[in-house]
Amino acid sequence: xxxxxxxxxxxxxxxxxxxxxxxxxxxxxxxxxxxxxxxxxxxxxxxxxxxxxxxxxxxxxxxxxxxxxxxxxxxxxxxxxxxxxxxxxxxxxxxxxxxxxxxxxxxxxxxxxxxxxxxxxxxxxxxxxxxxxxxxxxxxxxxxxxxxxxxxxxxxxxxxxxxxxxxxxxxxxxxxxxxxxxxxxxxxxxxxxxxxxxxxxxxxxxxxxxxxxxxxxxxxxxxxxxxxxxxxxxxxxxxxxxxxxxxxxxxxxxxxxx
Amino acid sequence: xxxxxxxxxxxxxxxxxxxxxxxxxxxxxxxxxxxxxxxxxxxxxxxxxxxxxxxxxxxxxxxxxxxxxxxxxxxxxxxxxxxxxxxxxxxxxxxxxxxxxxxxxxxxxxxxxxxxxxxxxxxxxxxxxxxxxxxxxxxxxxxxxxxxxxxxxxxxxxxxxxxxxxxxxxxxxxxxxxxxxxxxxxxxxxxxxxxxxxxxxxxxxxxxxxxxxxxxxxxxxxxxxxxxxxxxxxxxxxxxxxxxxxxxxxxxxxxxxxxxxxxxxxxxxxxxxxxxxxxxxxxxxxxxxxxxxxxxxxxxxxxxxxxxxxxxxxxxxxxxxxxxxxxxxxxxxxxxxxxxxxxxxxxxxxxxxxxxxxxxxxxxxxxxxxxxxxxxxxxxxxxxxxxxxxxxxxxx
Ligand SMILES: Cc1cc2nc3c(=O)[nH]c(=O)nc-3n(C[C@H](O)[C@H](O)[C@H](O)COP(=O)(O)OP(=O)(O)OC[C@H]3O[C@@H](n4cnc5c(N)ncnc54)[C@H](O)[C@@H]3O)c2cc1C
Ligand SMILES: Nc1ncnc2c1ncn2[C@@H]1O[C@H](COP(=O)(O)O)[C@@H](O)[C@H]1O
Numbered sequence: 001x002x003x004x005x006x007x008x009x010x011x012x013x014x015x016x017x018x019x020x021x022x023x024x025x026x027x028x029x030x031x032x033x034x035x036x037x038x039x040x041x042x043x044x045x046x047x048x049x050x051x052x053x054x055x056x057x058x059x060x061x062x063x064x065x066x067x068x069x070x071x072x073x074x075x076x077x078x079x080x081x082x083x084x085x086x087x088x089x090x091x092x093x094x095x096x097x098x099x100x101x102x103x104x105x106x107x108x109x110x111x112x113x114x115x116x117x118x119x120x121x122x123x124x125x126x127x128x129x130x131x132x133x134x135x136x137x138x139x140x141x142x143x144x145x146x147x148x149x150x151x152x153x154x155x156x157x158x159x160x161x162x163x164x165x166x167x168x169x170x171x172x173x174x175x176x177x178x179x180x181x182x183x184x185x186x187x188x189x190x191x192x193x194x195x196x197x198x199x200x201x202x203x204x205x206x207x208x209x210x211x212x213x214x215x216x217x218x219x220x221x222x223x224x225x226x227x228x229x230x231x232x233x234x235x236x237x238x239x240x241x242x243x244x245x246x247x248x249x250x251x252x253x254x255x256x257x258x
Numbered sequence: 259x260x261x262x263x264x265x266x267x268x269x270x271x272x273x274x275x276x277x278x279x280x281x282x283x284x285x286x287x288x289x290x291x292x293x294x295x296x297x298x299x300x301x302x303x304x305x306x307x308x309x310x311x312x313x314x315x316x317x318x319x320x321x322x323x324x325x326x327x328x329x330x331x332x333x334x335x336x337x338x339x340x341x342x343x344x345x346x347x348x349x350x351x352x353x354x355x356x357x358x359x360x361x362x363x364x365x366x367x368x369x370x371x372x373x374x375x376x377x378x379x380x381x382x383x384x385x386x387x388x389x390x391x392x393x394x395x396x397x398x399x400x401x402x403x404x405x406x407x408x409x410x411x412x413x414x415x416x417x418x419x420x421x422x423x424x425x426x427x428x429x430x431x432x433x434x435x436x437x438x439x440x441x442x443x444x445x446x447x448x449x450x451x452x453x454x455x456x457x458x459x460x461x462x463x464x465x466x467x468x469x470x471x472x473x474x475x476x477x478x479x480x481x482x483x484x485x486x487x488x489x490x491x492x493x494x495x496x497x498x499x500x501x502x503x504x505x506x507x508x509x510x511x512x513x514x515x516x517x518x519x520x521x522x523x524x525x526x527x528x529x530x531x532x533x534x535x536x537x538x539x540x541x542x543x544x545x546x547x548x549x550x551x552x553x554x555x556x557x558x559x560x561x562x563x564x565x566x567x568x569x570x571x572x573x574x575x576x577x578x579x580x581x582x583x584x585x586x587x588x589x590x591x592x593x594x595x596x597x598x599x600x601x602x603x604x605x606x607x608x609x610x611x612x613x614x615x616x617x618x619x620x621x622x623x624x625x626x627x628x629x630x631x632x633x634x635x636x637x638x639x640x641x642x643x644x645x646x647x648x649x650x651x652x653x654x
Contacts, residue, residue: 011281063294090294094445098437123464124584125445127433130401134437139402139514142430156518162426167519218298222442222478225299226459228279228471231602237614237629247633248643251615252651254631255592258613 001054001152003045004105004114006132007038007073009066010122034069037117039185040178045115046077047183048150054112055079059104061089061097067201075188075196086205091218094123098131100216103209105136112152114175118143129177139170145181260314261298263289267310277305279469299471329418329479330387331357334408334431335368335380336399336423342376344492345423347383349485351493352450353421354384360456362418363387367411367506369404371397381501384493389415391506395513399427402514405434410509412439417480419458424484436482442475443482446583448489448606457481463583463602470602488531488587488610530562530579535592536608538564538581539574542597542618543637546574551641552596558648564588564608566598582607596637600625617641 012031034042045056058073060066061084070081084104092100105111114136119126126142133140141159148167149156156169160179188196206216214220240250268289275283275290282295283302290302290311303311333349335342350364357364365387366380377388391407408431412420422428424446436443448470449461457474458481464471475481530536537559539552549569556563564581565574581588583603593611598604600616600623608614609628616629617640626632633640 085294087294091297093442094433095437095440095442098433119584123445125433125443126429127436127443127445130430130433131437134405134434140430140434141401141515143426160426161520164521164523166517166521169516169518170514222440222475223444223473224476225297225464226472226474228299228301228464228469231463231470231605237616237626237632239626239632239634244635244639244643245647247635248640248647251631251633252644252647255613255615256651258591 001048001052001112001150002057002108002110003048003054004057004059004108004111005038005042005045005073005078006059006101006114006116006128007042007069008035008060008117008120008122009033009062009069010035010120032065032068034072035117035120035122037119037121037178037180039117040180040182041115041117042073042076042078043183043185044147044178045113046186048113048147049077049079052150057082057108057111059084059101061085061092061100061104063090064203070201071196071199072188074199075192076186077188077192081199081201083201083203084205084209085203088206088213088217088219091221092216093221093223094125094127094131095222096216096218096220097128098135099220100209100211101128102132102135103211104204105132107209112172113150113155114173116175116177118177118179126177129175133175136173136175138173138175140175140177141168141170142177144176144178147182261292261296261302262312262314264310264312265289267308269308269310271307273305273307274302274311277301279464279471328362329416330363330365331360331419332365332367332412332417332421332480333385334420334422334428335366335376335388336425336427337368337370337373337376338399340370340373340375342379343423343425343487345425345428345485345487346380347492348487348490349421349423350380350384352485352490353419354493356419356450356452356458357386359452360418365389365415365417367391367408369396369407371395377501377503381503382495382497382499384496384499385501387502387504389504389506391508393508393511395511398517398520399431400513400515400517401430401434403511404431405438406509406511407506408435409438411506412480414507418456420480420482422482422484424486428484432482432484439480439482441478441480441482442473443484444473444475445484447483447485450483458483463606486583486587486607488589489606491610530564530581530586530588533562533588533590535559535561535594536564536581536588536590536611537561537594537596538566538598538608539569539596539637540566540598540604541568541572542599543569543574544597546572548597548638549574551638551645555594555596555641555645558645561592561594562590564593566601566604595625595629596641598625599623600628 057080058078116129143160146158363386369391444460451459537556589610594615616625
């Protein structure tokens, strides 16, 4: 089996702080990590390899610094990693990202399954997995929480729905996106970390994946950020003063009359 | 389109670096340098006090689609077991407003089997036209067939705007169809407007902080967006309203998936989305033990329990309780936020509540700016006092 996991480098959400004066995000000193959902994608890929044999390839598109998450992937046990990095890839929206990753998958040999995280916590769109599947013209299953049955050419999986779950069967190759309930990602061992430290990280550009220039990066992105702004905060509320008991009494007096 | 610098005007003040939401500006000795992460969003242009930064050139677009100025506004009418989801009606309210402003029709795309009773309901909630794709294979939602039919219908009828509810199904369907149609898709929008050219301005929270972004898709059609349930109010029904029902010509359906089992799990406790009162807790409670105070207050009030993402991530309470952009959107009569800072991703999930109460030890917490009643204090002191107060008054 050849399994591909797609991982994205994101700012650590637990370190996000807001500047009180400007209301903007403070970015200095915020570490970059593997998108948390993608750890589960990678973990599942490794588990499949361990039980069925085969190979795990990990893809990431991002700036040169995204190399670090691929080293982390090697430390966890990935066989092959590829960094998609080039100025022309920059500014990609989810359509251009889906296209770029799909082109890279198409360059790899005999891929049976592509695993993505449910969503990336920086943009939270959850669009790249299904978008890639559409570009590859293969089926997809979103929000997978359990793989029930997997062979070279068929997958049966449980997918979360709004009211429970569904058991879905698709022919392979396919793309799945995974949720946290799926597994517990491993902590890399010392040997893996040594291997990761020494590894050469191959970098692919548009030519390596035979990408059309006007379908990648900013040029290939139909959506544009037109403007960014701070949200309006208009409601002028009443502050309730006093000791906790007085505050509680004042609040209950107002709420009970509603 | 690219960012350019007038070096003689630049004072190397660093305002652009601080303003960049993508962390793409680094201040060098001769002025700002841009990294690959730049998306030409223009935040630095606005921030620059000396007007040293500008955007050059119009964005090149790959073969602009012939723009249908008169394309309609569409809403995907997701149904379950022959019942329309509330988010469809909410989108009809918003779609009606956009269609009227553009002077076009509001249409629904309804897929299913034996759904003849639904078009009239859609029309009474504001649709002018309902395209119905009916086949036994379309009875339940399926990614493969629904995507095929939606793509086919869009290619045939060329809507200008396509709105889809941000349900589990909608969020799986929309990106597949958008990628097939090579058009833009904006996830989890919280507001829409139109620019002078009739482009849809799609606003959503962004960058993991207190910032909103407005997204445009000027050169591709349809302009697609998903919207979470409860973001927009449900419009009033107009009984007897008239509209047109049109049978869709279906493409050849190529099934890929087999749905082997559909399991519904019973919701436990008061339903967050429907509750009149929600008591929600955040990281300010300090510990999972203190979070039990929130649950106690909720039970005294007969309320549902909500939570910020921080405490869900920390495992104090399970994900179905999360309120916000990546959790549920709620609009109860009373929302009591305990130890929640009020990050934009949380606020977009509860700001339409009638009355918002904030209990927070930091007088400058952003949550106070949207609160109807604010209490500066320690949640672990105020909540027990409030519980005593409620119990005392009910025993009188
Ligand atoms: C893409 C993305 C999506 C997100 N989606 C969501 C979402 O759906 N929902 C969501 O909630 N968040 C979401 N977040 C996270 C969001 O940005 C915030 O990080 C989160 O809401 C903060 O949670 P909090 O208010 O509990 O914690 P904090 O921000 O840590 O705030 C704790 C607050 O408690 C106060 N406090 C401290 N001690 C006490 C005390 N003793 N008594 C009372 N108050 C006290 C503090 O003053 C502070 O204001 C998302 C983030 C990203 C990047
Ligand atoms: N730049 C990227 N490089 C690699 N994988 C990505 C990238 N962007 C998105 N993905 C994958 O797609 C999933 C969904 O991302 P998103 O659609 O951005 O929420 C992520 O969890 C990743 O698995």
